[in-house]
Amino acid sequence: MTADAACVTCGDPIAEGRRYCSNACRQRAYRERNSARGDSPSSSAVPTPLDTFVGRRAELAALARLAGERLVSLVGPAGAGKTRLAAQHAARRADRVWWTALAPASDVDQAIHHAVGAHPLPGRSAREAVIAEVGQHRRPLLVLDNCEHLLASSADAVQDLLEGCPRLRVLVTSREPLRLAGEQVFAVGELELPPADADVAEAVRHDAVVLFRDRAVSVDRSFEVDASNVADVVAVCRSLDGMPLAIELAARRVPVLSPAEIAARLNTSLAVLAGGPRSVDDRHRTLRAAIGWSYDLLPPREQAASRRLAVLGAPFDLGVASAVCGVPDALDLLTGLERKSLLVANRTGGHTTFRQLESVRLYCHERAVESDDISLVADRVVEWVCSVVEPEISSFFPAPPIVLRLDRHVGLVELAAARTAETGDWSRHALTIVATAWTSTPRGPRGAPAELLHRALSRPLPPAYRSVLAVLAAMHHRLRGGWHATRRFATESLAIERAGAGRPGTTARALEVLASAEAHIGDAALARRLFDEAAALLRDSGDKLALAIVLNSYGWTLVQHGEPEPAAPLVTEALALTRLFGLPHMLNPVLHTAGAIALARGNRAEAVEVFREGLVVGSEHPVDQYYDLEGLALALVGMGSDDERALSLLTAASAVRTRYDLRAEPYWQDLLDEARAVCRDRLPAARLRAAESTGERMSLAQAISYGLTTQPVAGDAEGAISARERHVATLVAEGLTNRQIGQRLGISPHTVARHVIHARSKLGLRSRAQLAVWAGRRAT
The missing domain is CATH 3.40.50.300 (P-loop containing nucleotide triphosphate hydrolases)
Structure with a gap:
């Protein structure tokens, strides 16, 4: 017997390993337990919600x-x-x-x-x-x-x-x-969210929309998700990151606000997310209270970090967080906030960025306004952007890691540009516009809009900054076929460099852009001299990536003027250098020039392979790939192998050019017009209309995938697949997932996947997107 062994009922000493001193105490404990279970406190019962x-x-x-x-x-x-x-x-x-x-x-x-x-x-x-x-x-x-x-x-x-x-x-x-x-x-994260463009049938298959509909109907029996409001319901669910409480509270506003009005109010305030049922605790009756519960538990340093990061309104990495929070290294701050579910970490391509859920961001932004953190954060963002851009300002082109870093933080670049314009800090404003011109995203072409460049150039600026902005404006107009404006801005930049700046990188850039303008509307011999001078400067400075860009520009200019043979060695060297040092979207234009040379030499099979490589390496920035689609179409027309595919690709690429006002050079435009004329002559009217309709309906991603199909689909290939496989392919073209197709057809997602694989194999297609394009063409 030990001193601390006691009967759990009466407390008398007992032998080690026993719980009761007698059978009577055992029976008494049993009766007491049964009694306790019959009258157990309410807090021990599993909650049973009424909804x-x-x-x-x-x-x-x-x-x-x-x-x-x-x-x-x-x-x-x-x-x-x-x-x-x-x-x-x-x-x-x-x-x-x-x-x-x-x-x-x-x-x-x-x-x-x-x-x-x-x-x-x-x-x-x-x-x-x-x-x-x-x-x-x-x-x-x-x-x-x-x-x-x-x-x-x-x-x-x-x-x-x-x-x-x-x-x-x-x-x-x-x-x-x-x-x-x-x-x-x-x-425990968000509910399943539909795509932004989901129709009613697609939207109501996702849990977030089902929850919104269920809670809205509980307060307004007439509510339904239909064609008139589905886009707004989806927008509400997506803007709330699929968070259930936020969606429930938003849905309860349906009796007095339409989904469109709810979506509009969510952009600026949490006030709409209030009014939960009286039966729930106070923390869940408003989203502000729920988030405030977490915020109030934070130590002061993490509260300040949450407020300041909310001002960004965009994903950020560790370096940006450190600058905004005013600390040498914000790792511990971010770790603490992520552990407390106040930050979401996203890991892609070996790089980690962070973001706040929109509801959390709105709450913390309100606190930032109260704490007067808005201007502080904006100024720190300006300092960060300028610290990234300033060391590269004299380069022909910024180092690839700098471009990638700015690409990841396009939203912060925009914030910095707005802040410097607001404060009239024109020198640093110029740096933010340079950053804008250097960035590229999948949503649009590279470069700053003309109005931003022109407005910045109208301000008093240091000569070095003016030179860089002028050459960026020249590049902008060159891309859109504005050759006179291109020559004017390039001439201004070169004059500043020759007058004293003397920077090899920016001088060579001005020479290269001016040379391309002179080749089109000026003196061809002067253009050659300018190209040669730019190349010599860069060979002396050892900037091989910049040299590759100049050599490619030189080669492309020669091709346009009917000289593919002297262009070939220039582009071969540019291609070798770019493969070693460039980013994928830098390799893209060099491959295009190489493909254009192959076309000019009559090597159409080689051109097909080169343009397809361009489509593959440019996948990170697909807007750059319209040239590759056009080049591939030209090669296919020349081979006479698949005029329908070629015409669809030409039509899809034309839509990109129209959307972004990207005009083809006269030489290239003549080739495109000729190819379309050939297709119209060789294709029957019905197949011609189908091919053009397919190109018009294809997204750029679908057109790229279609262009990468390794073998043309034979005319009778449709007969090679079963009726069920054709039906599945049609649903794939509608954008349905395997699970959604299975629900519609009453089969398992695994069976759907098997049908998709079999259909692709029989048709010689490499991806689901290609199968969608194939089915879309047959549905026309």
Whole structure:
């Protein structure tokens, strides 16, 4: 017998390893437990909401697979639906479940003791009493809901309970993990979101829209998602990042606001996200209160970081966060905020960026306004952008890592440009416009708009900055066929460089742009001398990437003037240099020139391969690829192998040129016009209209995928696939996923995938996008 062994009923000393001193005490404990279960406190009951539970099928299945884990923590931001998911999971259990609501609690041990209904033990703590009670059950589950404000004490209690009760499982909901050994962290994020352009049939197959519809109908029985409002409902769900609480609160405004009006108000304020049911706790009646609960738990440094990062309104990396937060290294700040579900990390291409959920950002932005952080952040963003651009200002072209960094932060470049214009800081404004011109995104062509360049050049600027802006304006007009403006701006830049700036990089750039203008509207001999001077400058400076660009420009100019043979060695050298040093979108124009030389020499098969390589390497910036589509079409027409494909590609590329006002050079335009004329002569009227219609309806991504098809589809290939495979292909063309196709046809997604693979194989297609294009053509 030991001094601390006692009967759990009466407290009398007992032998080690026993729980009761007699059978009478055992029976008494049994009766007391039964009585306690009949009158268990309300906090121990699993919540049973009155409204419907929407979605989360995949999450519930994943939680079921974690049934053997001792500790699972549902972690997510405010309003993600952690409590509802935990309740839904716990309600499916047949064994004893205790639910502990910690939001109103200040003492974890007492809250658990009350929920479990454990009886006080003489000389023992509340935690020991809980262990004694829980240990009597075969497969108990303890749920601790909303631990974030009592994280340390919750972790301590869970550790002891798991060690003292070998059969116990614990399910935790919190905005950050407990960080215990063996803890399985289960992230609870957004509901499934439809694409922005989803129609009604597509939208209502996604959980976010279903939730909006369900909650809207609960307050307005006449509401339905239809063609008139589906775009706005989808916009609301997407702008709220698919967060359930936010969507519910927005939907409850339907009696007084249309979905369009709700979407408009969400851009600037959280006020619309209020008015939850009276039955829920105060934190969930408004989204501001829910997020404020998390914000108020942060230490001052993390509160300040949250406010300042919210001003950015765009994803950011560690370097930007450090600059905005005013610290040498913001790693610890970002780690803390991400752990507390106030930041979302996105990892792509080996690079990590961070963003705030829009609802979190709006809340923190309100706090930033109150704390007068807006101007501070804008000024720090300006400093960051200028620190990136200034070291590269004298280069022919900025280093590839600089371009990539600016590409990732286009939104911050725009913020810096607006701030410097607002404050009249014209020198730094010039640097932000240079940054704008250097950036490129999949949404549009590279370069700053003409109005930004012209407006910046109208301000007083240091000569070095004016020279760079002038040559960027010249490049802008060259791309759009404005040769006189190109020559005027390039001449101004070159004059500044010759007058004293003397920077090889910017001088060579001005020479190259001026040379291309002279070749088109001036002196061809002068153009050659300017090209030669630019190349010599860059060979002397050792800038091989810039040299490649000049050599390619020189070669392309010669090709346009009917001289492909002298152009070939220039472009061969440019291609070798660009493969070693360039970015994919820099390699793109060099491949185009190489393909144009192959066409001029009559090597159409070689041209096909070169232009297809251009489509592959330019995938990061697809807007650059309209030239490759056109070149590939010219080669196909010359080979006479697939006029329909060629005409579709020409039509799709023409749409890109029209959208962005990108005009082809006269030489190239003549080739395009001739190819279209050939197609119109050789194709029957019906197939001609079908090919043009296909090109008009294709997105740029679809046109690129179509162009990469390695073999033309034979005229009778449709007969090679089954009726079911043709039906599946038609649904693929409508943009449906395998799961959605399976739901429509009453088959499994696995069977759909098999039909897609078989259809592609029989038709000689390499991708799902190519199958969609093929089916779209047959539907015309």
